[in-house]
Amino acid sequence: MDHNSTPQLSDNAVGTRANQKNQRWSCSHFMTALFVAVFSCLAGFFIPLNSASAETISIPDNAHAKKYGEGWECDLSYRLEGEECMAIVVPESAYPTNRTYGSGWACMHGFVEVGDTSCIEIIVPEGGYLDPSGERWRCLRGYTRVDDSCQEIVVPDNAYLTNSTYGSVWLCNRGYEIDGEACVAIAVPENAFLNASTRGRPWTCERGYFERDGRCDTVFVPENAFYEDAIHGVGWKCERGYEASDDRCDAIELPANAHIDRSGNRWECHKNYHRSEGLCVLNQ
Structure with a gap:
């Protein structure tokens, strides 16, 4: 056999290869046709709905379709009245707010809304000024409001x-x-000074004096006592172990089973004792 020669196929082999090629083409053609059919079916399902929705929505004048969702809404400066979009009437001394809610307008600075239909100027009385909000007035310092006027404070x-x-x-x-x-x-008595506080008595006695009947009397410290710088009282206090008696300090006489208390000017019974008629009696 000549190795350089091209091998010759039999008629049966050629026929088999041709059939295989035709089968692959038929399968590919079938898948393409199936995809086109499915796409056409889906498109036929959705497109008519959208078309029908577009055909059923009737947008009135001065309105537009909503960007999100279904339906429509009025243009700026228009408000829905029934099934129509009517122009918002902006009164004098007002401006459009271009909002989809509210009246659609607001009064200018220095004007106030009246009856939801108009804006009137705010009249500022003498001695007053327009509030920064532009919606009210206030009185200047040195004036006080009385009804609709600012009266000067005397x-x-x-x-x-x-x-x-x-x-x-x-x-x-x-x-x-x-x-x-x-x-x-303020009438400040001798040996007194003015208080810084505006409450209570406007003056206080100097150290070494105490208040009595609107004057400042000298504090006389008795024997066995010391000067006490207090607002109230007589200005002195007895030493520990002494008790006040009128204008003097007497020594405290302790009964049995008693001791000077924390104040230093009274006595009390020891534990397990109680006071009875000036004595300390054992508890039973």
Whole structure:
């Protein structure tokens, strides 16, 4: 046999290969046809629905389809009335808000809404100013609101304005106290000084003096006592072991089974004893 010659196939072999090729082409053609059929079926299922939805939605004038979901909504500056979108009427001294809720407009700065239909100018009285919100007015410092006006505050002599929004609008200077609508000088007795606090008595006695009937009397410290710098009392206190009796300090006489208490100016019974008629009696 000549090795360089091309082998010749028999008629049966050629026929077998041709049949195999035809079978592969038929299978591929079948899969393509099946894919086209399924796609056409699905497209036929969805497209008519969308087309039908588009055909059934009727969008009125001055409206547009919603970006999300179904249906439609009115354009800006329009509001739904029934089944129509009507133009929002913006009153004088107002501006459109371009919002999908509310009235669709708001009053300009310095104007206030009245009856949901109009805006009127805010009238600021003399002695007042327009609030930064632009919706109300307030009185300047030195004025107080009375109904729809700002009245000037009359500050008496020896007084000053306060910054308080409640209570008195003015207070008296140090050394003076309110008497009606005036500030009068505080009468400070001899051997006393003015208090820093505005509550209670406006003055306090100097050290070594105590208050009595509106004056400051000298503190006389009796024997067996020491000076006590207290607002109330007589200005002195007995030493430990002594008790006050009028203007002197007497030694405490201890009964049996007793001792001086924590105050240092009284006595009490030892444990397991109780007081009875000035004595310490054993508990039974």
